[in-house]
Amino acid sequence: MWKWLHPYAKGEATFRLLGAWLPWLSGLALILVSVGLVWGLFYAPPDYQQGDSYRIIFIHVPAAMFSMGAYTGMAIAALIALVWQIRTAEWAIAAIAPVGAVLTFVALFTGAVWGKPMWGTWWEWDARLTSELILLFLYIGVLALYYAFNDARTGAKAAAILSLVGVVNVPIIHFSVYWWNSLHQGATITKFSKPSMPPEMLIPLLISIAGFLFLTAALITQRLRNEILKQELHRPWAMQQLGVEANNGVQ
Amino acid sequence: MNNASTWRILKTLMRRDLAVALRRRSDVINPLLFVLIVVTLFPLAVGPGPDILGRIATGVIWVAALLSALLGSERLFRDDFLDGSLEQMVLLPAPLPALALGKIVVHWLLSGLPLVILAPLCALLLKLPFEAWGTLMLTLLVGTPMLSAMTAVGAALTVSLGRGGALLSLLLLPLFIPLLIFAAAAVESTLVGTSAYGQVVLLAGLMLLTLTLAPLAVAAAIRVSVN
Numbered sequence: 001m002w003k004w005l006h007p008y009a010k011g012e013a014t015f016r017l018l019g020a021w022l023p024w025l026s027g028l029a030l031i032l033v034s035v036g037l038v039w040g041l042f043y044a045p046p047d048y049q050q051g052d053s054y055r056i057i058f059i060h061v062p063a064a065m066f067s068m069g070a071y072t073g074m075a076i077a078a079l080i081a082l083v084w085q086i087r088t089a090e091w092a093i094a095a096i097a098p099v100g101a102v103l104t105f106v107a108l109f110t111g112a113v114w115g116k117p118m119w120g121t122w123w124e125w126d127a128r129l130t131s132e133l134i135l136l137f138l139y140i141g142v143l144a145l146y147y148a149f150n151d152a153r154t155g156a157k158a159a160a161i162l163s164l165v166g167v168v169n170v171p172i173i174h175f176s177v178y179w180w181n182s183l184h185q186g187a188t189i190t191k192f193s194k195p196s197m198p199p200e201m202l203i204p205l206l207i208s209i210a211g212f213l214f215l216t217a218a219l220i221t222q223r224l225r226n227e228i229l230k231q232e233l234h235r236p237w238a239m240q241q242l243g244v245e246a247n248n249g250v251q
Numbered sequence: 252m253n254n255a256s257t258w259r260i261l262k263t264l265m266r267r268d269l270a271v272a273l274r275r276r277s278d279v280i281n282p283l284l285f286v287l288i289v290v291t292l293f294p295l296a297v298g299p300g301p302d303i304l305g306r307i308a309t310g311v312i313w314v315a316a317l318l319s320a321l322l323g324s325e326r327l328f329r330d331d332f333l334d335g336s337l338e339q340m341v342l343l344p345a346p347l348p349a350l351a352l353g354k355i356v357v358h359w360l361l362s363g364l365p366l367v368i369l370a371p372l373c374a375l376l377l378k379l380p381f382e383a384w385g386t387l388m389l390t391l392l393v394g395t396p397m398l399s400a401m402t403a404v405g406a407a408l409t410v411s412l413g414r415g416g417a418l419l420s421l422l423l424l425p426l427f428i429p430l431l432i433f434a435a436a437a438v439e440s441t442l443v444g445t446s447a448y449g450q451v452v453l454l455a456g457l458m459l460l461t462l463t464l465a466p467l468a469v470a471a472a473i474r475v476s477v478n
Contacts, residue, residue: 176429
């Protein structure tokens with residue numbers, strides 16, 4: 001049943017498959033992100049409450065969504081790496097983690113920029129902000145562990161275990177932070193009731209979300225391709241791919 | 252392998268770990284002194300008024316406990332890794348997660364339990380109102396096994412690295428957050444006069460979950476570390 005998957009345990013096959021996907025992913029990402037952002041930033045009507053400053057939502061929400069989505073993806077890759085010992089999945093961890101970390105950072109940054117005019121402060125110990133910050137720490141931990149070992153294989157496996165430990169903890173952390181927030185912060189300004197969105201705002205947001213999905217996928221695909229190439233550099237096909245003759249003596 | 256022999260191996264291993272640790276008492280005592288010193292520093296930093304100190308007491312004691320868990324984490328696997336007994340442990344005819352649980356229990360006996368006993372002294376120094384002392388000790392009693400288990404995961408992951416200290420804190424401190432939140436909330440509820448039952452039970456649930464899953468992660472991490 002899983003037979004069609006087996007070739008992709010080999011770096012070369014995965015490399016080629018990802019190469020075939022890449023133009024589609026990046027093309028869709030380019031189109032959708034452009035349409036979503038231009039529509040959202042220039043043509044969508046201003047909010048009756050927040051004026052124009054709400055427009056950062058078109059970056060903030062997709063980034064936040066896929067910062068968490070990428071972590072899930074990383075944990076799935078980690079599970080595959082640990083259970084079936086597939087090296088491509090180990091490299092996928094290294095490919096996903098920086099993308100996820102950057103998305104998390106973007107979500108935090110845009111959140112802060114949005115918070116300044118709306119809440120009057122760059123940082124509020126709001127439950128969502130706090131759990132996003134913790135997510136950033138988790139990403140950084142996985143990355144730090146991945147690159148801490150001299151032996152890349154050991155590092156990848158350690159990072160895989162940590163990702164899985166993290167994914168068990170993420171819901172607990174999330175829940176506890178919400179709970180903590182409701183206990184300590186009940187009466188602050190963080191509560192801004194979100195009016196249900198009119199379609200003129202919702203459609204560009206959805207387009208933007210789809211665009212970020214493809215953007216994330218494209219970035220991860222490209223990073224994974226690079227990682228495969230880097231790890232398989234000693235093999236002839238990788239050399240060929242780079243246009244270098246195998247006996248050129250070029251490392 | 253049957254259960255009886257696993258149990259025997261586990262008992263031998265735990266007795267050995269206890270003996271080794273008790274012969275190097277400074278490793279056991281230093282993290283406790285660390286907690287005491289951190290607790291001493293806070294009144295000097297924020298002023299000795301009971302209103303401020305009483306409010307931050309729980310947080311300070313718990314944060315000090317988290318940091319001291321990191322300090323004492325090397326003891327868990329480091330020496331065993333260096334002299335090769337960790338590899339022998341992997342080869343033992345007993346399930347590795349069970350042995351990992353044994354290590355966690357011994358580590359808790361020597362780091363968590365003393366902390367529970369030390370807690371009233373810290374509470375006294377930080378002028379925590381007396382009615383909250385019991386809850387503080389209870390949260391430590393329920394929370395520190397979880398601390399030991401999580402620390403064991405981190406220590407097993409980084410044991411083959413020369414110095415994993417800073418890395419270890421990066422890995423573990425975010426995972427300690429729920430523990431900190433519920434423990435602080437439990438003491439807080441006692442202070443405002445409501446029951447801390449809910450938070451303590453939640454902590455106990457988290458502890459059981461951690462003690463169930465962490466040994467598996469520790470075993471996997473040991474296997475990766477010793478290759």
